Amino acid sequence: MENTTDTMKKLDRKTLNKSFHRWFWGALTCFSQEHMQTFGYMASMLPIIKKLYPKHDDQVKAIHAYTAFFNTNPMLGTVIVGITASMEQARSNGQNIDGETINDMRAGLMGPIAGIGDSLIDGTLIPILLGISLGMSSGGSPVGAIFYIVSWVLIAYFGQRFLYFRGYKFGDQAVSFLVGKQGAAIRHAIGIVGSMVVGGVLASWVNVTTSLKLVGSNGKVFLNLQDKLDSIYPGILTVAITFFCWWLMTKKHVSAIWTMLILVAVSLVGVLLGFFNPGLSY
Template sequence: MADVKVTPKLDNKTLTKSFHRWFWGALTCFSQEHMQTFGYMASMLPILRKLYPNHDDQVKAIQAYTAFFNTNPMLGTVIVGVTASMEEARADGKAIDGETINDMRAGLMGPIAGIGDSLIDGTLIPILLGIALGMSTGGSPIGAVFYIVAWVAIAYFGQRFLYFRGYKFGDQAVSFLVGKQGAAVRTAIGVVGSMVVGGVLASWVNVTTSLQLRGADGKVFLNLQQKLDSIFPGILTVAITMLCWWLMSKRHISAIWTMLILVVLSFVGVLLGVFNPGLKY
């Protein structure tokens, strides 16, 4: 006897409402103790209300989502979609309980966070900012408008795509993100990101020295910047960039402390005559 096909109990309206709650409220009541726990619970409320008409069943089902949760909010959308699919299967009588759902969430939030933080925060956002900076030459507001529109569009439609793919394909959607295909996509995006950041560096960062050595007659016999340009143009810019990379990547110093270090180096350099800010008093 053929298996009877069970009609899905979740409609597009319910799924969209769940997605919107995650998109707008993933960081609801955010704290170091709970992180995204309450945002996750809020996104699952429409799902549970649809699947469990009885209030007591809703209370029992939501216990699976009270555990700590924290991941990249953008790519983490796929986990919420997978959860919706699993919750639907549980309500349909499949051998899935709250512990199984919570184990899935706990197992995925770490890998998704690592991928999302490097892909979104470390690659996509710098690419968009690099393009926006290039469009802002001369004080044009077009760059700022571009970044706002592009980021909102990518964030919304990208997360929506991931949510519904997670619901439709379940753990197969996650396998793409953490598998070989996902790794190839991340590598390609990383290469593009490096090119954009390199272009921004060459266009917007310019470190030069004003240090000059004079003889007894007061004439300059060594202009350090001219000598460096004849050997390796832009070498000071590269050196400062590599210093920042070393501080943040190897020494794990935050961006704020790195900027403070640069301020101190600039201040000392001006006092010693190594740098000339061109200020007149």
């Protein structure tokens, strides 16, 4: 016998808030290479399960669907948790949804959401915030650090909250916004803004120069390499180092950590050979 409108189970705001906060604070709880975000996901679904299934045996049966491996971008992945809450509510009301259907949905979405989230959040949003913060920190001012902490916390909290409740409200239709044409256009626009900010940070904060000078037998400098380079292309060493880092990471797939280590090695060799001058005095 199908449920009528009066007897249908519905999640209240308090339960949804509890579920969201458990994900926000514990998405990476008990994180391991074997389970990744499985336990954080399961913890966020416990309030949903307890609300929809009063009997303990039904709770145990329902929560079993969330023991499977799960890993995605923690911020954008919030929408998957919201969609799951909506599907779990539909399952408790007798609709044709089972644990395997929920797992198929999660497995199908966690990869694309991770790719979008990593590029949009880690690769675009965070560099934009850091670029603005660096500009505000000139002269040793703490304003930049405060701005970054406050802005990141507010964006992370309210952004994830928005995605969670949109996922719950619209179900799997919410994902079409992220992976559809509108989402692609927004990501492209944000990527352009991010490139502009990173370019501005590069021009303002990166300055590579050489101290190499050739001295004649009379003790006078007859070749100042930096002056010659500036007469050809001002900032050419900065551009060269930038393209070198880009080439390493995009073409050779060298990680950011190894790229930094290579730059340290280049700097040390350059100082020893007299090509760079760190301006240190002992």
